[in-house]
Amino acid sequence: MTDAPSSHPGWVEQELYGWGRYPRIGSLVARPESQRGLVAAATSAASNGDSSSGLIAHGLGRSYGDVALLRNGRVILTRRLDRMLAFDESTGVLRCEAGVSLEDLLEVFLPRGWFPPVLPGTKFVTVGGAVANDIHGKSHHADGTFCDHVNSIDLLLASGEMVTVSRDQHSELFWATVGGIGLTGIILAVEFALRRVDGPWFETESIRIRDLDHFFEVSAASTGFTHVVSWIDTLAKGKRLGRGTFSRGRHAVGNNQPVGKGLFSKLPLTVPIDLPNLVLNPFTLRVFNEVFYRKQWRAETKGLVHFEPWFFPLDVIGNWNRGYGPRGMIQYQIVVPPDPEHRAIRTVIEGIATSGMGSFLAVLKEFGDNAHGGLSFPMPGVTLALDFPNYGKPLFELLNRMDRVVAEAGGRVYLGKDSRLSKEMFQQMYPGWQEWKAVRDEWDPTGRFQSELGRRLGLVQGPVDKAEEAA
Amino acid sequence: MSEDVTENATEDQPGRGCAVVLGATSPIAEAFCRRAAEAGYSVFAAARSAEAAAAIAADVSVRSRQSTGSCAFDALDAATIEAVFAQAEQELGRIALVLVAFGDMGDVGGADVGGAGELEAARRVLDVNYTGAALASEAGAGALLRGIGGSQTGDVPTLLGIASVAGDRGRQSNYAYGSAKGGYALYLQGLRNRLFKLGVHVVTVKFGFIDTPMTHGMKTAIPIASPDAAAQALLKAARKGTDVLYFPFFWRFIMFIIRSIPERLFKRLSL
Ligand SMILES: Cc1cc2nc3c(=O)[nH]c(=O)nc-3n(C[C@H](O)[C@H](O)[C@H](O)COP(=O)(O)OP(=O)(O)OC[C@H]3O[C@@H](n4cnc5c(N)ncnc54)[C@H](O)[C@@H]3O)c2cc1C
Numbered sequence: 001m002t003d004a005p006s007s008h009p010g011w012v013e014q015e016l017y018g019w020g021r022y023p024r025i026g027s028l029v030a031r032p033e034s035q036r037g038l039v040a041a042a043t044s045a046a047s048n049g050d051s052s053s054g055l056i057a058h059g060l061g062r063s064y065g066d067v068a069l070l071r072n073g074r075v076i077l078t079r080r081l082d083r084m085l086a087f088d089e090s091t092g093v094l095r096c097e098a099g100v101s102l103e104d105l106l107e108v109f110l111p112r113g114w115f116p117p118v119l120p121g122t123k124f125v126t127v128g129g130a131v132a133n134d135i136h137g138k139s140h141h142a143d144g145t146f147c148d149h150v151n152s153i154d155l156l157l158a159s160g161e162m163v164t165v166s167r168d169q170h171s172e173l174f175w176a177t178v179g180g181i182g183l184t185g186i187i188l189a190v191e192f193a194l195r196r197v198d199g200p201w202f203e204t205e206s207i208r209i210r211d212l213d214h215f216f217e218v219s220a221a222s223t224g225f226t227h228v229v230s231w232i233d234t235l236a237k238g239k240r241l242g243r244g245t246f247s248r249g250r251h252a253v254g255n256n257q258p259v260g261k262g263l264f265s266k267l268p269l270t271v272p273i274d275l276p277n278l279v280l281n282p283f284t285l286r287v288f289n290e291v292f293y294r295k296q297w298r299a300e301t302k303g304l305v306h307f308e309p310w311f312f313p314l315d316v317i318g319n320w321n322r323g324y325g326p327r328g329m330i331q332y333q334i335v336v337p338p339d340p341e342h343r344a345i346r347t348v349i350e351g352i353a354t355s356g357m358g359s360f361l362a363v364l365k366e367f368g369d370n371a372h373g374g375l376s377f378p379m380p381g382v383t384l385a386l387d388f389p390n391y392g393k394p395l396f397e398l399l400n401r402m403d404r405v406v407a408e409a410g411g412r413v414y415l416g417k418d419s420r421l422s423k424e425m426f427q428q429m430y431p432g433w434q435e436w437k438a439v440r441d442e443w444d445p446t447g448r449f450q451s452e453l454g455r456r457l458g459l460v461q462g463p464v465d466k467a468e469e470a471a
Numbered sequence: 472m473s474e475d476v477t478e479n480a481t482e483d484q485p486g487r488g489c490a491v492v493l494g495a496t497s498p499i500a501e502a503f504c505r506r507a508a509e510a511g512y513s514v515f516a517a518a519r520s521a522e523a524a525a526a527i528a529a530d531v532s533v534r535s536r537q538s539t540g541s542c543a544f545d546a547l548d549a550a551t552i553e554a555v556f557a558q559a560e561q562e563l564g565r566i567a568l569v570l571v572a573f574g575d576m577g578d579v580g581g582a583d584v585g586g587a588g589e590l591e592a593a594r595r596v597l598d599v600n601y602t603g604a605a606l607a608s609e610a611g612a613g614a615l616l617r618g619i620g621g622s623q624t625g626d627v628p629t630l631l632g633i634a635s636v637a638g639d640r641g642r643q644s645n646y647a648y649g650s651a652k653g654g655y656a657l658y659l660q661g662l663r664n665r666l667f668k669l670g671v672h673v674v675t676v677k678f679g680f681i682d683t684p685m686t687h688g689m690k691t692a693i694p695i696a697s698p699d700a701a702a703q704a705l706l707k708a709a710r711k712g713t714d715v716l717y718f719p720f721f722w723r724f725i726m727f728i729i730r731s732i733p734e735r736l737f738k739r740l741s742l
């Protein structure tokens with residue numbers, strides 16, 4: 001117990017990684033307890049004469065790749081900034097610090113009849129991370145992204161100043177921060193609207209899907225549902241390509257049966273240690289996909305379910321990512337624009353199926369029309385998310401091939417899940433990147449905010465790039 | 472406000488009176504504020520910075536819809552300590568629970584034995600962790616006595632004072648802090664004895680490693696508990712009337728062993 005005096009947020013060396021546990025990168029890490037502490041930490045990082053090595057915010061580390069990591073730089077953990085600052089019971093508008101998690105929101109507000117505006121596939125995400133990756137959920141076609149419900153953002157700038165940005169105040173910075181992967185500044189607080197609900201219950205339906213065309217048919221016929229998602233068997237080829245299970249649902253109306261607090265919040269299972277790399281292998285993969293598909297043995301089932309296992313099936317097993325072993329995993333999420341013949345998505349699924357490196361979890365969903373530009377991922381079209389054990393080179397080659405298919409179709413890769421996309425592919429996929437960068441550079445001319453992903457994609461300059469430029 | 476028979480009752484809970492927390496910016500104390508509100512207490516948060524205390528109180532009231540209040544104080548200034556209780560009583564009524572949470576680990580034990588910097592640092596550590604904590608406990612006990620008999624839930628008014636396992640044996644790395652915490656534990660022991668027949672309970676809290684700025688980045692083989700787990704242990708100890716709380720519990724055994732090492736041997740060790 002001989003650490004630094006309390007009120008000075010100390011910097012400690014720590015190895016960090018995202019949910020994919022690849023890559024793992026050491027940096028100097030601070031974990032401030034308050035907004036004031038965060039500002040002090042950011043300032044101390046700047047005045048230590050190594051401001052060129054950069055700074056990035058890190059929420060709960062639920063992005064998969066290197067978007068919240070920084071080699072030879074400083075990382076500020078925001079999770080302890082978890083104060084709820086003000087709530088308007090009549091409108092559902094909440095102002096809270098950036099480290100408040102969606103889990104926290106559910107725990108505090110669901111018993112009072114309020115629900116987060118958008119939920120991703122896990123509740124262990126901070127509000128800051130939700131803004132920085134402009135996250136989407138099963139209800140994208142109905143509700144848009146998380147940021148569609150955000151009124152304003154308090155941002156700590158590179159200059160050390162704090163600004164509040166919104167659709168009317170510094171709107172260009174607001175839009176650059178939406179999906180801005182932490183590179184415009186550190187989000188201190190966010191004001192956004194919760195949604196009124198009657199209770200935690202969802203009316204759901206589950207439909208067995210024969211093939212890709214069937215998926216699009218059912219998807220088109222699901223407009224009466226606010227939430228849709230489907231799981232597909234990535235090993236199915238030929239006529240069965242795209243087979244799986246389609247789930248759709250909506251908040252149950254009038255059913256406000258209370259739920260015991262914390263009923264679902266305890267994790268009954270966890271993977272306490274890394275499983276050997278071989279546990280998730282082609283054989284277990286085949287069994288898993290087969291079982292998952294057969295589970296839905298009736299063509300259609302309906303039910304009233306608690307939202308939690310339905311939204312977060314994976315949260316039930318804590319640290320499930322450790323099941324992929326020490327080498328970690330790669331998640332690959334793409335979206336391609338609508339196409340009556342579904343060529344690109346078919347090519348990608350086929351490419352995976354024939355590679356033999358099938359994915360354990362494959363999620364397919366059509367997005368709505370809402371898109372934000374900049375680096376925000378969602379756009380009209382169909383999105384596919386895949387999990388791969390980190391097979392290394394052969395997998396990277398496969399994904400590079402898939403990148404080209406996606407880019408040619410006018411689609412893109414989700415940066416919040418990426419650890420390997422090339423700069424060239426990125427520039428093709430995000431045509432608005434230059435305008436985004438121009439705004440970013442204007443507010444952070446010396447490049448204080450950096451990340452591994454930002455450096456790789458040429459969005460910011462790392463020390464190496466800077467040295468090269470000078471030479 | 473003190474005549475209000477429903478105290479701070481909400482739709483689903485009877486009111487339990489007010490919990491006053493000194494040093495609310497400590498993550499342990501802040502978690503305690505949230506948990507106490509959840510358990511039915513109104514919460515008065517006091518911290519060095521008025522702004523920080525207000526933010527904590529606002530958070531607690533958004534989360535729990537309990538009434539809250541806040542103010543600034545400095546453990547080095549006895550008058551500000553007394554003012555905390557007066558203001559809490561005035562704003563929120565009967566005080567039922569007091570947590571003395573502030574502490575300052577300081578930076579004593581370097582190479583400069585007896586140097587001017589050391590003396591100044593040692594004075595501060597002693598003043599905050601011993602004098603300040605003892606005075607806050609004394610004033611808190613007075614406030615709890617004033618509220619005696621007012622509980623509708625039959626709870627015993629309780630003072631929780633945060634000492635430390637570091638107070639169980641003097642060690643080269645932090646004996647200024649350790650001795651202040653040890654002295655404070657002794658103060659609490661006497662206070663408990665004095666208040667017993669008056670109907671106020673005193674809990675001496677000896678924390679091991681809790682995951683706060685004090686310990687962030689510390690490399691240790693001993694597991695570190697979360698501030699929220701510590702806060703829940705505090706509330707449980709108040710409810711059960713525990714005298715001396717070691718948390719996590721195994722520190723009772725660790726410190727038993729450390730206290731059992733003969734001094735002749737101990738003085739040669741660097742634990
Ligand atoms: C099981 C699982 C399911 C998921 N499902 C979905 C899904 O359905 N839809 C979806 O969109 N995403 C999904 N995700 C991804 C996840 O929602 C995003 O990656 C989210 O951004 C993670 O938030 P975080 O708080 O963990 O942030 P981190 O992962 O720590 O950081 C993510 C980014 O946010 C930035 N950031 C974090 N806090 C701040 C701040 N205060 N200020 C500025 N920048 C900040 C970081 O710099 C980084 O760029 C899923 C992830 C998992 C593990």
Ligand SMILES: NC(=O)c1ccc[n+]([C@@H]2O[C@H](COP(=O)([O-])OP(=O)(O)OC[C@H]3O[C@@H](n4cnc5c(N)ncnc54)[C@H](OP(=O)(O)O)[C@@H]3O)[C@@H](O)[C@H]2O)c1
Nearest residue numbers: 006007496497498519545546572573574635678680681683
């Ligand atoms: N963490 C552990 O492992 C551990 C172990 C044993 C005991 N403890 C004890 O637990 C308590 C809480 O500590 P923590 O771990 O949460 O550490 P912390 O975050 O450093 O909290 C210390 C608190 O004391 C306050 N404080 C310091 N000097 C003060 C002064 N002069 N006047 C008023 N307040 C003052 C600080 O306020 P500011 O915000 O204004 O700085 C801060 O809120 C302390 O008593 C500590 O000694 C902790």
